[in-house]
Amino acid sequence: xxxxxxxxxxxxxxxxxxxxxxxxxxxxxxxxxxxxxxxxxxxxxxxxxxxxxxxxxxxxxxxxxxxxxxxxxxxxxxxxxxxxxxxxxxxxxxxxxxxxxxxxxxxxxxxxxxxxxxxxxxxxxxxxxxxxxxxxxxxxxxxxxxxxxxxxxxxxxxxxxxxxxxxxxxxxxxxxxxxxxxxxxxxxxxxxxxxxxxxxxxxxxxxxxxxxxxxxxxxxxxxxxxxxxxxxxxxxxxxxxxxxxxxxxxxxxxxxxxxxxxxxxxxxxxxxxxxxxxxxxxxx
Amino acid sequence: xxxxxxxxxxxxxxxxxxxxxxxxxxxxxxxxxxxxxxxxxxxxxxxxxxxxxxxxxxxxxxxxxxxxxxxxxxxxxxxxxxxxxxxxxxxxxxxxxxxxxxxxxxxxxxxxxxxxxxxxxxxxxxxxxxxxxxxxxxxxxxxxxxxxxxxxxxxxxxxxxxxxxxxxxxxxxxxxxxxxxxxxxxxxxxxxxxxxxxxxxxxxxxxxxxxxxxxxxxxxxxxxxxxxxxxxxxxxxxxxxxxxxxxxxxxxxxxxxxxxxxxxxxxxxxxxxxxxx
Ligand SMILES: Nc1ncnc2c1ncn2[C@@H]1O[C@H](COP(=O)(O)OP(=O)(O)OP(=O)(O)O)[C@@H](O)[C@H]1O
Ligand SMILES: [Mg+2]
Numbered sequence: 378x379x380x381x382x383x384x385x386x387x388x389x390x391x392x393x394x395x396x397x398x399x400x401x402x403x404x405x406x407x408x409x410x411x412x413x414x415x416x417x418x419x420x421x422x423x424x425x426x427x428x429x430x431x432x433x434x435x436x437x438x439x440x441x442x443x444x445x446x447x448x449x450x451x452x453x454x455x456x457x458x459x460x461x462x463x464x465x466x467x468x469x470x471x472x473x474x475x476x477x478x479x480x481x482x483x484x485x486x487x488x489x490x491x492x493x494x495x496x497x498x499x500x501x502x503x504x505x506x507x508x509x510x511x512x513x514x515x516x517x518x519x520x521x522x523x524x525x526x527x528x529x530x531x532x533x534x535x536x537x538x539x540x541x542x543x544x545x546x547x548x549x550x551x552x553x554x555x556x557x558x559x560x561x562x563x564x565x566x567x568x569x570x571x572x573x574x575x576x577x578x579x580x581x582x583x584x585x586x587x588x589x590x591x592x593x594x595x596x597x598x599x600x601x602x603x604x605x606x607x608x609x610x611x612x613x614x615x616x617x618x619x620x621x622x623x624x625x626x627x628x629x630x631x632x633x634x635x636x637x638x639x640x641x642x643x644x645x646x647x648x649x650x651x652x653x654x655x656x657x658x659x660x661x
Numbered sequence: 662x663x664x665x666x667x668x669x670x671x672x673x674x675x676x677x678x679x680x681x682x683x684x685x686x687x688x689x690x691x692x693x694x695x696x697x698x699x700x701x702x703x704x705x706x707x708x709x710x711x712x713x714x715x716x717x718x719x720x721x722x723x724x725x726x727x728x729x730x731x732x733x734x735x736x737x738x739x740x741x742x743x744x745x746x747x748x749x750x751x752x753x754x755x756x757x758x759x760x761x762x763x764x765x766x767x768x769x770x771x772x773x774x775x776x777x778x779x780x781x782x783x784x785x786x787x788x789x790x791x792x793x794x795x796x797x798x799x800x801x802x803x804x805x806x807x808x809x810x811x812x813x814x815x816x817x818x819x820x821x822x823x824x825x826x827x828x829x830x831x832x833x834x835x836x837x838x839x840x841x842x843x844x845x846x847x848x849x850x851x852x853x854x855x856x857x858x859x860x861x862x863x864x865x866x867x868x869x870x871x872x873x874x875x876x877x878x879x880x881x882x883x884x885x886x887x888x889x890x891x892x893x894x895x896x897x898x899x900x901x902x903x904x905x906x907x908x909x910x911x912x913x914x915x916x917x918x919x920x921x922x923x924x925x926x927x928x929x930x931x932x933x934x935x936x937x938x
Binding site: 379381383387390391394395473475478479480482483485651658660661 | 675686707712713714715716732733735736738740741742744746748750759760762764765802805831909
């Protein structure tokens with residue numbers, strides 16, 4: 378256990394020394410400022426609309442759309458962070474010779490993986506939580522619109538990024554760093570694309586597209602988590618406005634049902650087991 | 662007492678390549694054994710199996726009685742890989758501190774300073790790895806392997822990047838390790854290194870053990886060469902003690918003597934004979 382912490386500590390110290398966090402903080406602050414500015418512009422424009430004959434609630438529409446967009450951005454940035462913190466954890470580091478001196482110590486391979494996972498997952502989860510909270514605050518303070526289940530959506534977003542960190546660590550056992558980074562980001566993109574197709578399927582009532590999206594969402598649960606996060610975000614927006622915001626700016630909301638939480642936990646544990654079995658068999 | 666390293670019937674196949682084919686080798690506690698062999702002979706593979714990085718196809722390796730790769734085995738060894746890197750952002754002191762923690766060494770700052778001093782990096786504790794030359798990094802690698810006073814050191818070409826002074830430093834370091842009773846398996850291409858410090862030598866070629874023994878014994882038969890008017894006369898097996906008698910005999914036979922040489926074959930000769938294609 379303390380060995381895993383030592384490994385996580387090395388990864389975190391590297392990020393600090395290499396100014397990874399400095400870059401992330403600066404760029405995220407820029408992202409936040411842009412978001413603030415965009416939100417205030419949008420809410421200014423919609424404040425004049427008032428109630429209209431279609432029954433569209435302009436504030437809810439603007440708020441939900443903006444926050445949906447922010448969630449997408451947050452998840453994307455969190456995923457990039459998770460991937461970059463894990464992409465070379467096994468093969469990449471073995472090829473460069475960084476891994477061998479550590480792994481011959483008594484700590485063992487499973488502890489090493491646990492340390493790398495803990496480091497990457499906690500950093501990217503904390504990042505996602507902070508950025509998401511910032512986006513909710515900005516939307517609420519600037520536009521006066523607060524989402525339905527703030528915490529529920531945030532937890533799902535955080536879980537999604539943890540899933541990606543686990544997948545990236547698994548990939549690092551088989552692929553060298555660059556290949557793994559590309560692979561995981563492409564898998565992430567494919568999941569989001571399937572989600573988008575799903576929301577088109579919802580709009581057009583295409584069962585094929587819906588089934589495709591649902592399958593993808595379960596195979597890649599970060600997608601199911603993201604769609605479910607969007608759902609709980611706008612659960613209290615009803616009527617025509619509700620119908621519109623549920624389509625979402627980047628992938629629609631979707632009820633994943635009560636099995637989502639247990640499935641996500643089982644999935645991460647399964648991926649972790651697979652990672653540790655594959656690593657145990659690997660010659661370095 | 663268990664051998665520091667006991668390798669029995671060890672084989673390793675990489676796809677179609679037989680890196681090791683049934684190697685038996687033992688390193689007694691406190692013994693310094695040199696492992697020689699041409700490029701691709703399987704030296705690094707053997708060491709990697711011993712420290713649990715590579716899984717053998719058959720056979721086994723034990724470190725102080727514990728199967729290679731087990732936590733107990735890993736806890737008893739120090740390893741310097743042939744190709745390794747330390748994170749460039751870290752300082753020498755931080756690297757050693759991390760390995761102290763992982764090796765469960767309670768040596769603290771005193772041990773770190775002592776190890777750096779031992780490998781000739783005293784005063785460089787705060788230096789970052791990325792600002793070190795290759796040889797300095799290799800010295801740090803050796804210091805890392807020594808953390809926690811392991812019972813067995815597996816050093817894979819520890820002097821490949823070192824200058825002549827550095828090689829001398831390592832040589833006296835190896836002697837120091839022997840005094841402390843730490844066993845060493847030393848992979849190297851430097852025959853002189855082995856000849857001077859190793860208790861025993863093992864030579865492997867294409868994955869098989871082709872010669873083993875004390876460096877002096879391995880060097881094989883010596884002899885005496887005497888240059889006479891009728892050409893060079895060779896007396897294999899003869900020693901320095903035989904010289905007066907040989908000369909007297911030749912002179913008695915009416916030969917004129919110009920030069921007498923006592924030939925001591927080097928380890929190099931033995932090595933070249935053992936690994937001849
Ligand atoms: N990961 C690997 N995959 C396939 N073949 C390998 C692998 N590692 C080593 N080999 C092969 O195993 C054989 C032994 O390699 P090894 O590295 O043990 O040699 P060595 O004696 O250390 O050589 P050198 O003196 O050059 O360091 C070689 O034929 C090599 O090509
Ligand atoms: Mg080698």
